[in-house]
Amino acid sequence: MKRHLISAADLTRDDAVLILDTAEEMARFADRPIKKLPTLRGRTIVNLFFEDSTRTRISFEAAAKRLSADVINFSAKGSSVSKGESLKDTALTLEAMGADAVVIRHGESGAPHRLATSGWIGGSVVNAGDGTHEHPTQALLDAFTMRRRLIGEEGAGLDGRRITIVGDILHSRVARSNVHLLSTLGAHVTLVAPPTLLPIGVEGWPCEVSYDLDAVLAKTDAVMMLRVQRERMNAAFFPTEREYARRYGLDGERMARMPEHAIVMHPGPMNRGMEITAQVADSPRCTAVEQVANGVSIRMAVMYLLLGGAEPARPAPAPESGAARRPHVGESRTEENH
Amino acid sequence: MTEPDDKTLIRGARVLGGEPQDVLLADGTIQEIGRGIEAPGAQVVEAEGRILLPGLVDLHTHLREPGREDSETVLTGTRAAAKGGYTAVHAMANTFPVADTAGVVEQVWRLGKEHGYCDVRPVGAVTVGLEGKQLAELGAMHESAAEVRVFSDDGKCVDDAVIMRRALEYVKAFDGVVAQHAQEPRLTEGAQMNEGTVSAELGLAGWPAVAEESIIARDVLLAAHVGSRVHICHLSTAGSVEIVRWAKSKGWDVTAEVTPHHLLLTDELVRSYDPVYKVNPPLRTEADVMALREALADGTIDCVATDHAPHPHEDKDCEWGAAAMGMVGLETALSVVQHTMVETGLLDWAQVADRMSQRPAAIARLAGHGRPVSPGEPANLVLVDAAYRGRVDPAGFASRSANTPYEGRELPGRVTHTWLRGRATVVDGTLV
Structure with a gap:
């Protein structure tokens, strides 16, 4: 593992599998009466959110707290760009407070990269979503969900599985991170969207592209429906909400054409009636709620691996088992941060 | 520098890259060129085979004064210009207040004259406040002491076709030229970088080539229709080259400029998210860079213009989206041209003189600059040590700003001397 998690594209297959396997270990604790681990006791993790995202923030917060880290929530909405404090001054402030890791959500693509490479802070940086660039922990929790549902085996990737991502690819950081990660894990990814919502240059991505949802659904193991903002209609990305829903929305009829085992995913929050009907959203094939739970496990795994917890991941009550196989995380933080 | 040198003898300079000769300057003009010139009492500069060119002329400089003196002033900008080998610069109109009246252009012109490092020719705004709605008093700016000939809303495109047509027509009355910043505004809303494979990956809003090309296509047709000339600022794409x-x-009377950075840098650099590479028009692809070099070599693109755009440190020391667009360029332009055009065999030094001095002076109808290096001509000259190799260090810049994309990069060539009407503004690489 590297010191930061900025982009899913930076993860090797081994990195990704290690995170997924570690998340499985973390998930096992979630079922116990006492969910807390002492691993990151004394460490400080800052959730630095320049954009509102209660869901993502509480997921990171829950993850850090279950690892016994001290969590500071820094909501900096409105303090970016033109008014108030700059990203740099915010970073220097956090550094002065001794943040071991900064989880950053920012409206500008590249802001986490800038934070990690500018020399403003010494701690780890975790990208919790930057502009229309990436959202790597979302892709990891999606891959985790798929592996559980479609493979059910630790140590594995997603080899040969067919994943379809539908919707506003152009503006989606979830799609970008998923294309990188899923292809790294051996899956075949197909993006489906109206041509207006696909970026120029998408043909260079490690995936296929289709404008026709019905044509790909029958061969899909998992379909991921992206949230489509209604405002996009006003910028002429599509003519009307209804036309979008008809051509690219997932309803019961379409879902029925998917293979028996295929699952429906959604990163949330859902626009019921737009990209997904209530019938689909509430069906047992839809993993949206499961994804939320998995998100906590994945974020625990990421922070555990990045911060190289001093304590073993498992409480290891039986010393002779030595079971506390600590995942390989490179050197300790003190050696890394000069 | 208040004392004009009486006489200067430049010994052994390769005029326009030719055989070494001696050049005698006196009374602000070139007196004599030949071998073994004797000039008792003259200040002697041993050129030792360096290249002597006419003083460079920049059609596109942001001096920032009035209004953004934290990034540059007429003084610091003209000192930077002199260090880069320039003897005339055209100061863009996007100041605060905008240079859209005779008063503002005269102020800028007068400041340049007082400081004396470089002739400053203000560019007048085409429209009031650069807003693209109403023509500024172009005639008044031309009639002013600043004698404005080049008009531009640079930073913004004159996107209204009727306003552009009228401006093109109107300036014919005094042989003016409209310099268009070609950027279709609706196609570039929120644009952050070149639209292509890199922008798709980085998740940065794209600035498509077609947004430049469609405006250039429209404007060359408009210029032809009304029988005017038009100048295209900072042309940046292979498609734009084809249209020109x-x-x-x-x-048709169409001229175009290219910036040094578009001759060298590509959008791959944006992968660093380092805002020092953020510029408008954006860095394009390798194919565009090659097309621009070829077009500058074959004359399709007339000249090199720096688009010197100083910004204070804090406007670049931030996330990409929050950063200002632009790069400083006056002090590195000639080195970049040597690197990209001379050392690649695309231009010889006489052609460099054409593209960086003669052509821009001709486009701006600028008297006294861009002249041949011959006896009787004004002694606006630059001496270049082409053999020099060094790394760019913004700490040595005369500009008030350091937002150079070349920091730490090795570039060839160094300006050792600049003369403005016979008076040295730079001696041995140091401002006088």
């Missing part, structure tokens, strides 16, 4: 080439083949 076609317009020139029709015999």
Whole structure:
């Protein structure tokens, strides 16, 4: 593992599998009466959110707290760009407070990269979503969900599985991170969207592209429906909400054409009636709620691996088992941060 | 520098890259060129085979004064210009207040004259406040002491076709030229970088080539229709080159400039998210860079213009989206041209003189600059040590700003001397 998690594209297959396997270990604790681990006791993790995202923030917060880290929530909405404090001054402030890791959500693509490479802070940086660039922990929790549902085996990737991502690819950081990660894990990814919502240059991505949802659904193991903002209609990305829903929305009829085992995913929050009907959203094939739970496990795994917890991941009550196989995380933080 | 040198003898300079000769300057003009010139009492500069060119002329400089003196002033900008080998710069109109009245252009012109490092020719705004709605008093700016000939809303495109048509027509009355910043505004809303494979990956809003090309296509057609000349600022794409080439083949009076950075840098650099690479128009692809070099070599693109755009440190020391667009360029332009055009065999030094001095002076109808290096001509000259190799260090810049994309990069060539009407502004690489 590297010191930061900025982009899913930076993860090797081994990195990704290690995170997924570690998340499985973390998930096992979630079922116990006492969910807390002492691993990151004394460490400080800052959730630095320049954009509102209660869901993502509480997921990171829950993850850090279950690892016994001290969590500071820094909501900096409105303090970016033109008014108030700059990203740099915010970073220097956090550094002065001794943040071991900064989880950053920012409206500008590249802001986490800038934070990690500018020399403003010494701690780890975790990208919790930057502009229309990436959202790597979302892709990891999606891959985790798929592996559980479609493979059910630790140590594995997603080899040969067919994943379809539908919707506003152009503006989606979830799609970008998923294309990188899923292809790294051996899956075949197909993006489906109206041509207006696909970026120029998408043909260079490690995936296929289709404008026709019905044509790909029958061969899909998992379909991921992206949230489509209604405002996009006003910028002429599509003519009307209804036309979008008809051509690219997932309803019961379409879902029925998917293979028996295929699952429906959604990163949330859902626009019921737009990209997904209530019938689909509430069906047992839809993993949206499961994804939320998995998100906590994945974020625990990421922070555990990045911060190289001093304590073993498992409480290891039986010393002779030595079971506390600590995942390989490179050197300790003190050696890394000069 | 208040004392004009009486006489200067430059010994062994390769005029326009030719055989070494001696050049005698006196009374602000070139007196004599030849071998073994004797000039008792003259200040002697041993050129030792360095290249002597006419003083460079920049059609596109942001001096920032009035209004953004934290990034540059007429003084610091003209000192930077002199260090870069320039003897005349055209100061863009996007100041605060905008240079859209005779008063503002005269102020800028007067400041340049007082400081004396470099002739400053203000560019007048085409429209009031650069807003693209109403023509500024172009005639008044031309009639002013600043004698404005070049008009531009640079930073913004004159996107309204009727306003552009009228401006093109109107300036014919005094042989002016409209310099268009070609950027279709609706196609570039929120644009952060070149639209292509890199922008798709980085998740940065794209600035498509077609947004530049569609405006250039429209404007060359408009210029032909009304029989005016038009100048295209900072042309940046291979498609734009094709359109200008076609317009020139029709015999239309279309000229174009390219910046040094578009001759060297590509959008791959944006992968660093380092805002020092953020510029408008954006860095394009390798194919565009190659097309621009070729077009500058074959004359489709007339000249090099720096688009020197100083910004204070804090405007670049931030996330990409929050950063200002632009790069400083006056002090590195000639080195970049040497690197990209001379050392690649695309231009010889006489052609460099054409593209960086003669052509821009001709486009701006600027008297006294861009002249041949011959006896009787004004002694606006630059001496270049082409053999020099060094790394760019913004700490040595005369500009008030350091937002150079070349920091730490090795570039060839160094300006050792600049003369403005016979008076040295730079000696041994140091401002006088």
